[in-house]
Amino acid sequence: MDKINRKIKTLQETWHRAFADASFEQYPVLVGGMEMVVLYGQFSAQKLDVVPPEVCPFETLNSENLIHEYDDILTDYALLPNRYPFMPYHFVLPHRKHISMQENNQLKSDLEQMMAFSKATDMVVFHNSPGAGASIPQHEHWQALGTKPPLLSLAVSWQDGIGWLPDYPGANVVANDTHQALAVTNDPLFKEHNTILYHDTIILVPRKAARSQYLQRRVAGAEIMGFIPWKKHEDALKMKERPEELLKGFKEVLYRRDAV
């Protein structure tokens, strides 16, 4: 086995050790012509560390789950299984220092590290900015998935090096250069956004914090990748049976493309 595959195997084994009893279900749905997947994950809650509310959750991480195979690439980030996975090989990459998302001014270097990590592992990396789904904005962190979201299979329409996804129901910008991506995030519309990164492709989607009545507890931006994680099994089944409500939810809370 070559070195790259051995490193990836260690990554996957660490995840399985952390979530040996986890089970995941996926339901494909067609939402406004776009193929999406409703996800439901179940795992043993007692495996999770109990973190007092005043403590940053990333300060009490179980060190046995830390993965060091990519320390040379992730110079500013740690890597370990996500505590709340919505699919197998869902990882979290917290900054090695307790630095908030608002304080972090090294986004170019972060994007470069994440692109290198994506290329080394073939994983999709993503980031929810403050106000756009970040559950712990007080500590900078990215997330990674071992499965490519359906969004990445959409065709990109390019013009002058910047692209967009014509078949995605909300506003978005695609860049294949960190300078372009950073220029986009300086736009007030993209202040609150999700970043989806795969190899050299960076997709940015502005996202409202508002919640749709159709999406209930979820913010529509959580669904941007074509994966729709649901916390309760019955809710996941409901979304599978009534995908038209997802489209209504998108229209209600995603920025319109013509606003870009």
Ligand SMILES: [Zn+2]
């Ligand atoms: Zn912290």
